[in-house]
Amino acid sequence: MSTALIQLVAILAGFAAVVVLFGPLTRWLERRSARRHAARNPAPSGRPLERVAADLRRLGRQVDLVPAGAPMARRRGLLAAYDDVLLEAAGMLGVPSSLAGCPEGRAREVERLRLVAELRRAGLRVPV
Template sequence: MRLGVLTVLLAVAVLVILLLVRWATGELEHRRAARRRAEARALARRTAPPRPPTRRPATHPAGRRVGPPTDPNLPARRPLEAVAADVRRLTRELAMVPGGMPMARRRGLLAAYDDVLVEAAALLQVDHRLTEVPPEHRELERIRLIGSLEAAGLVVGR
């Protein structure tokens, strides 16, 4: 009989200690707050008016979007975010060029970098002369254009 009482007292003591630890760490309050948030969301769902059905964009029977006609003479432009990401990527690649890299690859990287800088300048309406200056003066024009792009709000180096 005494062994049974001691076992029950030991089990109760362990449960009380676990409850105190959960209270001290804030787990009980966290669970209570989570339960309240769930009840509030359920109540909001029950009392909220039904949402109007969303309209899908009009599509062509073949699956193409139907929209206002675009001028075929205008070149398609990429979003500024994509151009900015390319500028940052190419800036990092040019900064990390290894010493034994072939000159053709380096020139290709510089040509791609120039193209992306010119595209960013066109999107932000920044004046540049990168395509007009001779190759020996291009690095200075690149630096000036990067400064102008940063002044216009483009984040180049990160």
């Protein structure tokens, strides 16, 4: 009986030593792993894909129907919102995009069209 008690105390002491010595290291490794996982797999926006697709269709129509003579700020604001939703949809479907890094102008328009085509190819119903 006394040897079993001594073995139990020794096991508990060893466990306590491991927790005290390796606890901070374990927590650091867990935080590092969580940061790396978050960097590789961005969190979803929380919005369903159907809602994002509906916003893409709505904003695409609004961009196409900006009346002549409307302030340029309105058109730029709509295009910025459309780009944001395009990037959100691309992220949700895993479609690579360089839209965020493109300067305003023809290159950005081409990237928008390419991204819309890729989203359509991925199965999202958005107008061209």
